[in-house]
Amino acid sequence: MALILKNVTKRFDGQTADTAVLRGISLQLERGSSLALTGESGSGKSTLLHLAAALDRCDDGEISLDGRRYDNLTDFELSKLRRKFISVVFQQFNLIPSLTVQANIELHARIGDQFDIDWCGALTDRLGLSTLQNRYPEQLSGGQQQRVAIARALAIKPALLLADEPTGNLDESISLEVIDLMQELVKEHSTALFLVTHSTQIANRLDRQIHLKQGLISK
Amino acid sequence: MTLKEKHRLIWQSFRTIISYWYRSPIQFFTVIFGLALATALWSAVQAINSEARASYDRASAQLSLNDHSTITHVTRALQLADYVVLRRKGWDVSPVAQFNLPQTANISVILIDILSHPSRRTEMIPSGQPSTTEPLVWANYITRNRLEALDLDIKTSLDTALPDNVIITDFSQAASLGLSTTPLDHLLLAQEQLPNLKSIDTLIPGLKINRPALSTDTGTLTESFHLNLTAFGFLSFVVGLFIVHSMINLALEQRRGLFRTLRCLGVPIWVLITALGCEMLLFALIAGGSGIGIGYVLASLLMPGVSGTLQGLYGADIAGVLQLRSDWVLSGLAIAVFGSLLAGARGLYLVAKLPILQSPALFARSQHIQRIRNRGAIIGGVLLFLGTVVLLTTNTLIGGFIFLGALMLGTALALPLILSKVISALTDRAQPGISAWIWSDLRAQLHMLSLPLMALLLAVATNIGVETMTSSFRLTLISWLEQRFTADLYVRLEGKSAPNHIQSWLTDQGTTALPLMTSETVINGHLVSVYGLMDHPFYEENWPLIAKQTEAWPTFHLGQGIMINEQMAYGLDLWPGDQLVTGHFSQPILGVYPDYGNTQFQMVMAQKQLLLSDKPTHIPSFTILLNKIEKPDIINGLTENFGIHQTQFLDQNSLRTRSLAIFDQTFLITNALNVLTLSVAAFALLTSFLSMWSQRLPQIAPIWAMGIPSQQLARYEIIRSLALGALVAILAIPLGLVLAWTLLNVINVQAFGWKLPFHATPVSWVKVTCLSILAALLAALIPAGRLRSLAPSTLLKVFNNER
Amino acid sequence: MNAKTLIIIASFLSTPAHAQGFAGLGTTADGFAVPDPNTQLTFPKDHGAHPDFRIEWWYLTATLKDEQQNPYGVQWTLFRLATSTDDGKGWNTPHIWMGHAAATSETDHVFAERIARGGIGQAGVESAPFSAWIDHWQLAESKETGTYSLHASSAGFSYDLKLLETGPLVLQGQDGYSIKSADGQASHYYSQPHFDAKGHIQFGDKRIPVQGNAWYDREWSSQPLSADQTGWDWFSLRFDTGAKLMGFVLRGEKENFTSGTWISPSGEPTPLAPGAFIAQPLHIHDVQGRTIPTHWQVELPEKDLSVEVKALNPNAWMGTNFSYWEGPVTVTGSHNGAGYLEMTGYE
DSSP: OOEEEEEEEEOOTTOOTTTOSEEEEEEEEOTTOEEEEEEOTTSSHHHHHHHHTTSSOOSEEEEEETTEEGGGOOHHHHHHHHHHTEEEEOTTOOOOTTSOHHHHHHHHHHHTTOOOHHHHHHHHHHTTOGGGTTSOGGGSOHHHHHHHHHHHHHTTOOSEEEEESTTTTSOHHHHHHHHHHHHHHHHHTTOEEEEEOSOHHHHTTSSEEEEEETTEEOO | OOHHHHHHHHHHHHHHHHHHHHHOHHHHHHHHHHHHHHHHHHHHHHHHHHHHHHHHHHHHHHHOSOOSEEEEESSSOBOHHHHHHHHHTTOOEEEEEEEEOTTOSSOEEEEEOTTTOTTTOOOOOOTTSOOOOOOSEEEOHHHHHHHHHTTOOOOOEEOTTSOTTEEEEEGGGTGGGTOOOOSBOEEEEOSOOOTTOOOHHHHSTTEEEEOOOSOOOOHHHHHHHHHHHHHHHHHHHHHHHHHHHHHHHHHHHTTHHHHHHHHHTTOOHHHHHHHHHHHHHHHHHHHHHHHHHHHHHHHHHHHHHHHHHHHHHHSSOOSOSOOOOHHHHHHHHHHHHHHHHHHHHHHHHHHHHOOSSOOSOGGGHHHHHHHHHHHHHHHHHHHHHHHHHHHHHHOSHHHHHHHHHHHHHHHHHHHHHHHHHHHHHHHHHSOTTHHHHHHHHHHHHHHHHHHHHHHHHHHHHHHHHHHHHHHHHHHHHHHHHHHHTOSSEEEEOOTTOOHHHHHHHHHHTTOEEEEEEEEEEEETTEEEEEEEEOSOHHHHHHOOOSEEOTTHHHHHHTTSOEEEEHHHHHHHTOOTTOEEEETTEEEEEEEEEOOTTOOSEEEEEEHHHHHHSSSOOEEEEEEEEOTTOOHHHHHHHHHHHHOOOGGGEEEHHHHHHHHHHHHHHHHHHHHHHHHHHHHHHHHHHHHHHHHHHHHHHHHHHHHHHTTOOHHHHHHHHHHHHHHHHHHHHHHHHHHHHHHHHIIIIIIHHHHHSOOOOOOOOHHHHHHHHHHHHHHHHHHHHHHHHHHHTOOHHHHHHHHHHOO | OHHHHHHHHHHHTTOOTTOOSGGGTTSOOTTSOOOOTTOOOOTTGGGSOOTTSSEEEEEEEEEEEOTTOOEEEEEEEEEEEESOSOOOOGGGOOEEEEEEEEEEESSOEEEEEEEEETTSSSEEEETTTTEEEETTEEEEEOTTTOOEEEEEEETTEEEEEEEEEOSOOEEOTBTTEEEOSTTOOEEEEEEEEEEEEEEEEEETTEEEEEEEEEEEEEEEESOOSOTTEEEEEEEEEEETTSOEEEEEEEEESSOOEEEEEEEOTTOOEEEEOTTTSEEEEEEEEEETTEEEEEEEEEEEGGGTEEEEEEESSTTOEEOSSSOEEEEEEEEEESSOEEEEEEEOOOO
């Protein structure tokens, strides 16, 4: 099992056990498979994704990736985990506006010290970004920017790829194209894909679906 | 992680955060320029301070050739043998002879022994050095030119510290100038002497030590000015820190998103901080270097005045070139680096604490700001209180400076609260609708603007303080010089002169000669110079008093009381009405007079009273009122009949013009620095406006959507900034006055023992207020211009982006 | 004022541009008298000054002990330097006089310097009764008692010693003609190593009664060093046996030149052939930015002498205008004793 969550609880300031944003979530996700998380606004989807991405810590329960338990790790080790094994694709893309497309794609891999020029080149071609390499993010359309974000995420060949509403800013037709592409790539590289979306149409294209409601998995 | 991996990681992070500047060149230059400006301000003050110090030293040497005590014989001329006897008994003395140069009307030659002269004492060099052909005869430019005009073949080395018409040379050169080496005029007494020496009149009866005559040395006066310039430098340092702080925060603030993304990609926090530290260091070096360049140019632009003054004094272009002195170059770089790190420490701390994820608790922000504001005001209040306590209890120079620091910092910290209260009051009074929005929007912006506003406050207050101080200084100096040196001519007598003959000769010529009789005494362990004044209305008309009893002068001339200088009044806490009691001597204090050029205690009494005391007295100088007799006639007559040298005359006109020329120069420099400080503050304000830009849009867009055109919004932007500038200036005026008061009445009294009278100059307050408003206007122009030409699509994006 | 004063004195001393060696002592003697091997020294005349020669010194060093047997050293030197061969009088004299005084203990080293012009009475030498002075510093013979008194004082220290002659004068080299280089540079040189000394040294407020021996050297020349010699290491050693040794190494660019005199307990001098006296540094010490050998191995095979000579206080640097190292030393090995060491030319 790649990603395992056991009885995960998360509270923000002023929240009690009953009103906690996540109240004992357990789930598993193996490499090469994909999971869609749906739910209404404020249901805790993004919080759950942040916990899985090692961007935040849970209050109770445990999370592990390929056997490494997050709660035992220091901030420094969590950084290493993110650098080497985990990629996140955000709704706002979070590209570095001052770097070119190519530099953005290479950035995570270079930081993670696993830059592979051939693989980055292959990704660039595959995602149709070859002609855009020297442009800056602000010169691209939303769909193009999201593809850059996906390329950057996959450049480290992550064990876990997380995506938070990756198609939230995209047209429907482009959205489906992007999702299919992600699916294809994670299958090829046996990456686990964990995707947060509010669209059932997108959720249904993934291997499994779960629904979050008031901090609990409801389905 | 291996070391290599670490380096690679830091390098990648550094490259990424630095890439930001590549896409924002204008902001890059803004940050560099801001930092450079702060450094420039600091180094310009430093450069001018050190250059001014050097030129003051030259000028003050001009005013007093000789501030050493001298030894003369009461009845006869001194011989070389007297010198040798004293030397062989361990006294550190040096012989001096004075003659007029043959074939010239009034060029004096001072013969000295370069091996023993206390201030011209030579050092032997290992004789491996090449020799030089520099003549052993020194003169200034004017004297040099006169020698040339007289067609005398005398080769001289330049010494700009000498007065006009005076040549200094070694005894060995006397013969070549056609001069004798005997008799000696006097012996100079070095300040440091061996302990337990036999007294000189035991060794040679009849020898006596003459303390320097009535001091005309403005040395301590200029020292006081340096202290004030140093205080100015210190304040400009603080203003500089504020701007560096706001520049760095701007640079960090705008890259928060980038930092978050990097953290998401797994960059550990220490790597990020290290990379940012490197960036800061790089910026500090680039900006510091260019700042020193700007400071150098600035100071050079300000210096021509100084060199102009010197040009006037010496008749040749010298020393006008600003020297790149390592002290201020290094201190400039140091302030850039340490200032950036100090100012950036908080910013780096905030980055270190920056949550990777956007905090959901944004709503708490305004309460948080209120807390910070209150905390600042409380700390400020405590600082002010502690500063005042230190000032009142310690009564020292350090105490004065602590108070000054606490005053400036405390007020600055309290500023946001005060402003927020004032603006709240305005908001409450405003018409509901757009004007209420303007004020409430301004209030919302305050926390972002508080730092540059503090800098503006300090800059304005410093300007008012320094300007008040300089003008007080100048006005005091003018009136003091005018009053104390009203007489047309002063003559200092030396050992061999016969005062009685000189006085009767002067009276025969139709002038009024007022002899100044001197003596000295010790009171409470302080050496006090005592002067006996003749009964003449001249003194009452011209001797300024800062405190006096009624009928002070008539009582004084009756011999029924004394007057003391301000230093003595402060030092012994004696004021008019008090009684000075020492031994058998007991006299009421009738008046206290200012005595700016002096460090010693001094008192004056009626001449007959001094004569009746058992103190040995002599007459070291005459005050001469010419009564329309031609000055050159008197000077030549005294020279011919009594062998009095050029160096012994003090012409009040030249003294006054020279002193004022020097001070006017400093005045000019201060003015230029004032403008510079304000522009730095304006720049800080501008950068804050710019850094607020992205956050301003969401606030402006709804107003725009409600139908207020962007031109009008731009106008509001300017009005708001002007209001802030005016508010800060009004708050700064009292602060500046307290600052000036502290400099004049606390720092000066503690450092030098005299108080400078406070001259309020409301014109300068208006000027500085206008400058402050101008600064605010300039700072608002760019954001307002941007607002004016804002495309609707940009404003619309605000709505699109909202989730 | 500083740069200017340097220029002044440079012109004042009118030193030739090609000055050589330590303190210009390797400068050629042009115009000045040159030491002559046939000169017979006569006394008291030769106790006085020799204005025809360019340079001359009166040099007294004393090795002393206080009541607790702590060692001390005292140096008193008067130099005369002629800046030209003119015979100007009074203020126009070409002679500059320079006095150096120092007092040294294991922990302290204090020194002072005086400079004065000759010709006006401020500094000079009288041969009979003998007196040498600069300002209030002086070394003078008392007509009545035959003893000498020595005084120097400056800010922070002073000393007063009474000196009693206990043996004959010693002529160095060949009857007082002392050769300094293979090129034949030489000086006139004699010593009085037989002085008992008693008096006190004052360091700051601390007045210390002391007693011991003193060694007096007189030397004059016009070019005592050859052009390539950079400095010297000079030893005056006094052994418990009563014998004494004066030896020096003149350091040359090409080669060193050593010479010296062995003085028997009765005061009989034996000149040493060049190279007989051997001195090798054992340890160097950093003082005032210079590296100075303050610990030596000294050998004189013909007298079966092999001793270590070690500075009492390695920091005895004379930071005067012409700076050098000078201080008391202790002697241990085949012979035990005390003495003085002077090292010049370590720039």
